[in-house]
């Protein structure tokens with residue numbers, strides 16, 4: 102599904118990613134943990150195609166294709182989804198309108214017919230109720246005045262609607278209360294499938310109690326310094342990053 | 350009899366003395382010769398079979414206009430217009446008129462299709478029963494299709510071309526024409542008074558709620574034809590009407606002048622809602638060939654508790670010079686102005702409103718959303734004033750500008766004058782840019798640059814879109830996207 106080889110990326114001349122290697126197979130869930138500022142969000146933005154980053158070395162293959170040559174919307178249509186650490190507000194645009202525009206844009210890019218209103222309403226209502234997003238919230242401008250937890254639930258609802266093949270979740274658990282964490286995790290787990298891969302960025306083991314990863318990576322100073330099974334997260338929870346940060 | 354037929358018959362009946370006007374007038378002629386003179390004014394008036402008083406009114410305006418100078422205070426820049434190099438009269442080309450709407454020139458219907466006239470209105474044009482939007486289409490200078498007159502007539506509503514009103518309802522026209530925008534008002538309005546070609550006339554009798562939205566589609570079609578529409582709407586005591594105006598123009602090379610005048614009058618407890626979607630040809634990437642749109646629109650809330658609300662969506666034209674205004678004369682009267690003005694490429698927009706508070710407790714609300722992209726300039730120019738007697742006058746103004754790219758300009762020029770200490774005027778203004786983060790977020794969800802901009806801009810103008818009649822909303826949202834094509838990348 103995803104193959105990152107020796108990826109180096111700069112922001113404003115500072116090297117943030119310093120040789121990332123990561124392979125995710127279809128159906129796998131990988132978690133990335135690591136100290137603040139280690140480059141986790143940067144990696145997620147580079148995957149999604151944000152243009153503030155200069156790729157100085159390396160390559161990314163997504164379903165065998167050169168991801169770095171694709172524009173952000175092409176990547177989205179090809180199946181890359183990023184649940185933002187800080188979702189963006191879009192004043193005046195009803196959440197419902199945003200969802201519909203996004204879904205139809207992707208369908209159009211893939212040469213599929215646009216959804217008609219009744220079909221669209223039906224699936225939005227279903228996904229919204231699964232993620233406990235109220236119909237009232239769907240009418241509000243996207244993310245404007247949403248609480249932290251509401252924004253995160255909204256991100257996962259979008260993910261459920263867009264049915265991507267690679268889901269990148271950047272600290273989706275932060276800001277969630279205990280119940281919301283369960284709702285969101287259930288939402289994510291419901292999307293797990295042999296055709297879909299996930300890259301879950303988190304600081305906390307508790308998310309990984311719900312979304313059980315196949316592989317856990319530790320990122321430090323722009324590199325993956327350690328990879329292991331789900332036990333690695335437990336160990337980190339216990340001992341912190343000290344061992345790995347020093348190693349880097 | 351369809352209007353085309355009517356017009357042609359009438360034109361044929363006119364006994365034009367070809368020497369009297371100093372030029373050869375061919376009865377079949379579609380155009381008056383270029384240039385402006387008393388003879389041309391007489392020619393126009395004669396073509397329209399106008400009574401003497403109408404001709405005199407035009408001639409007065411013409412003589413006055415000769416002494417006036419083009420205004421230069423707006424923030425727009427264009428080569429000097431040679432008023433002698435324009436045509437001042439053009440009639441549509443279809444020869445024998447259709448016997449019914451079904452026989453309307455298919456080209457004309459095709460044009461309506463291209464203009465994006467909503468299906469229900471095309472249905473009206475096609476004569477389908479049950480379709481309920483009346484269309485009085487001003488195609489070039491003469492009203493070509495007028496529908497639903499009968500049904501409107503049942504409720505006593507008069508909806509016809511202004512030329513017809515001059516002939517059929519002279520007492521109303523005499524009473525109200527020029528009573529809101531005097532023929533001496535300004536350079537363009539005076540020019541319009543001299544040579545106005547056609548336009549709509551609406552009269553809503555006392556206590557009548559107009560049974561349908563009235564709608565006019567304008568289109569400039571003749572090469573080098575100045576367009577001088579004149580519209581007059583009168584709402585008698587306790588009446589209500591919603592009027593829609595939409596327009597577009599085809600590609601062309603030469604700048605075209607458009608100087609319309611719209612006058613609205615509301616008496617006690619009456620309300621007029623006037624909505625415009627203007628998407629005339631804005632010119633090419635260099636701004637060449639677009640329409641010059643110099644419009645005077647004004648409403649007079651003459652009666653107590655009367656209300657006038659202007660909603661405009663301005664996306665077209667190379668130059669827009671337009672300030673739909675309200676004179677709040679009646680006690681407790683209310684004026685509203687909701688505006689979306691989009692400029693892209695090299696378009697120049699100088700638009701806004703005037704709310705003149707004369708009556709006690711009169712109130713007004715202004716919401717203006719300006720969007721500038723490309724290398725365009727977009728100015729909001731507004732005046733809110735309170736007369737000595739306007740105790741308790743209130744205004745709320747919100748002026749938001751959105752910039753796309755860094756080569757365009759947005760300017761806000763609010764004037765406030767208050768001669769009554771109890772008047773309360775509030776003004777809020779913001780200027781913002783579409784952020785890269787917003788763009789990236791939308792793109793990450795699959796939208797192209799253009800889809801993202803259209804979505805974000807539609808969010809920005811939402812408060813105004815909601816003021817539009819239902820049938821205009823979807824169309825307008827699309828239009829906003831189209832207008833901003835090419836504004837990024």
Ligand SMILES: Nc1ncnc2c1ncn2[C@@H]1O[C@H](COP(=O)(O)OP(=O)(O)OP(=O)(O)O)[C@@H](O)[C@H]1O
Nearest residue numbers: 112113115117135136137138139140141142143144
């Ligand atoms: N424009 C910039 N110029 C210089 N440094 C930058 C710029 N943008 C980001 N950085 C730096 O890049 C590093 C990686 O940031 P990133 O957001 O990827 O970290 P993170 O691992 O997601 O951290 P957190 O756990 O706090 O979310 C940080 O040190 C940050 O300060």
Ligand SMILES: [Mg+2]
Nearest residue numbers: 141142143186
């Ligand atoms: Mg981060």
